[in-house]
Amino acid sequence: MTVRRALISGCGAYLPERVIDNAEMAALVDTTDEWIVSRTGIRQRHVAAEGEFTSHLAVKAASAALAAADCQATDVDAIVLATATPDETFPATATVVQAELGMVRGFAFDVQAVCSGFIYALAVADNFITAGQAERVLVIGAETFSRILDWSDRTTCVLFGDGAGAVLLEANEGSGVSGDPSDRGILATQLHTDGRHHDMLYVDGGPSSTQTTGQLRMLGKEVFRHAVTNLSSVVGETLAKAGLETSDIDWVVPHQANKRIIDGTARKLKLASEKVVVTVDRHANTSAASVPLALAEAVGDGRITAGDVVLMEAMGGGFAWGGCVARW
Ligand code: ACO
Numbered sequence: 001m002t003v004r005r006a007l008i009s010g011c012g013a014y015l016p017e018r019v020i021d022n023a024e025m026a027a028l029v030d031t032t033d034e035w036i037v038s039r040t041g042i043r044q045r046h047v048a049a050e051g052e053f054t055s056h057l058a059v060k061a062a063s064a065a066l067a068a069a070d071c072q073a074t075d076v077d078a079i080v081l082a083t084a085t086p087d088e089t090f091p092a093t094a095t096v097v098q099a100e101l102g103m104v105r106g107f108a109f110d111v112q113a114v115c116s117g118f119i120y121a122l123a124v125a126d127n128f129i130t131a132g133q134a135e136r137v138l139v140i141g142a143e144t145f146s147r148i149l150d151w152s153d154r155t156t157c158v159l160f161g162d163g164a165g166a167v168l169l170e171a172n173e174g175s176g177v178s179g180d181p182s183d184r185g186i187l188a189t190q191l192h193t194d195g196r197h198h199d200m201l202y203v204d205g206g207p208s209s210t211q212t213t214g215q216l217r218m219l220g221k222e223v224f225r226h227a228v229t230n231l232s233s234v235v236g237e238t239l240a241k242a243g244l245e246t247s248d249i250d251w252v253v254p255h256q257a258n259k260r261i262i263d264g265t266a267r268k269l270k271l272a273s274e275k276v277v278v279t280v281d282r283h284a285n286t287s288a289a290s291v292p293l294a295l296a297e298a299v300g301d302g303r304i305t306a307g308d309v310v311l312m313e314a315m316g317g318g319f320a321w322g323g324c325v326a327r328w
Pocket of ligand 1: 031034037038040155156218219221222223227255256257262285315316
């Protein structure tokens with residue numbers, strides 16, 4: 001019996017033009033290139049220009065994904081946009097993107113799960129498609145974290161960057177047979193949150209509490225400690241749901257927060273580093289944009305090809321974390 005799957009048929013990315021390297025960061029706060037590279041693997045980050053909003057980045061990434069999939073915006077049924085840095089408190093940034101793309105039917109909304117937002121958005125979109133409520137869904141991760149950073153706090157401002165990535169999901173008939181190379185599309189997703197960890201990573205403002213945007217606050221060591229444990233366990237759960245083993249993975253596309261978290265998780269899972277897509281050195285942590293930005297790079301340069309098993313994972317504020325495994 002065949003099953004309805006959500007196939008990733010196109011990827012797109014956009015990074016703002018302005019690049020701030022570690023030397024420039026060292027002129028802003030008391031830090032060094034050596035400290036940042038050795039603790040995080042980050043060498044530079046892109047930062048949105050004045051007047052360049054999350055929706056502007058999202059529209060560019062989404063247009064590239066539609067072009068890659070040879071699909072018109074008018075044929076898209078829904079947009080699910082993951083962001084923690086919307087243009088405005090409301091309406092959803094996804095609706096701004098909808099209008100800009102010229103999509104005059106269907107529906108569009110935002111998902112807020114911070115760094116895990118893209119995995120959450122994929123899970124939501126996958127459910128719409130497998131339930132038969134949509135044929136084509138644009139899933140976007142877009143952020144302007146530069147706008148919520150405390151640029152005088154060296155423990156956080158060196159870690160983040162701006163950007164956007166997008167994928168188009170299209171309904172596809174799969175065999176439903178575990179391990180079958182023709183069973184293409186999203187095979188499983190797994191989501192978790194644990195709200196007890198709010199104080200380890202949060203923004204200290206918002207419309208209801210302070211009526212200000214607020215700035216990002218983080219206990220980096222605590223986040224680090226939870227990240228490797230949570231990420232490796234969610235990878236195991238996601239694979240088990242799909243009836244796959246670690247050895248079945250062709251590519252891991254992790255959230256790009258810190259090279260040490262990426263390496264530590266790969267070691268714990270006994271995954272060869274050659275199978276792990278890394279962009280954190282050039283993009284820094286772009287929150288919900290990081291996984292689709294890395295996907296677009298690995299698809300664009302020909303590493304990820306049809307039939308490959310691709311494992312995506314992320315963790316961030318909440319804590320919220322999740323995994324998604326797809327056959328390309
Ligand atoms: N430059 C120079 N020195 C610094 C800087 C900096 N930018 N930032 C902190 N330091 C100092 C600290 O003040 C401290 O000094 P002290 O010993 O005199 O007090 C010293 O460096 C060591 O600081 P630690 O916090 O012990 O450094 P650590 O090795 O834990 O690395 C880091 C810090 C990079 C933040 C790490 O904890 C980390 O990556 N945590 C994960 C955070 C993360 O990735 N968050 C993203 C969102 S969540 C997610 O996406 C998974």
